[in-house]
Amino acid sequence: MHLNEYQHAASRFALYPEAGTGSLMALSYTALGLVGEGGEYSEKVKKYIRDGVFDKELAAKELGDVLWYLSEAARNLGMQLEDIAYMNFQKLSARKAAGTLQGSGDER
DSSP, X not given: OOHHHHHHHHGGGOOSTTTTSOOHHHHHHHHHXXXXXXXXXXXXXXXXXXXXXXXXXXXXXXXXXXXXXXXXXXXXXTOOHHHHHHHHHHHHHHHHHHTOSSSOOSOX
């Protein structure tokens, strides 16, 4: 499945206030969802560090939830996932070419 196909198909599960409108409510909801699901993935990794046990399938399910919220966040920005992926690839390629993959700052 291509990213844009996923985004379109997954949007039918969007049952949150003002879904897909790009409103402050929709942007906030998806931003909070991204942080929450990212945190759940992080918890799986933390417990791996602590207990030495890691369930890849459960971790992958959390990443799937991250993908859904990312997809909806992009939709609320009026963008497609494949465009965002391409923009990110271009940014990383430019940073690698400039020798600035490491470091900090948005505009390296």
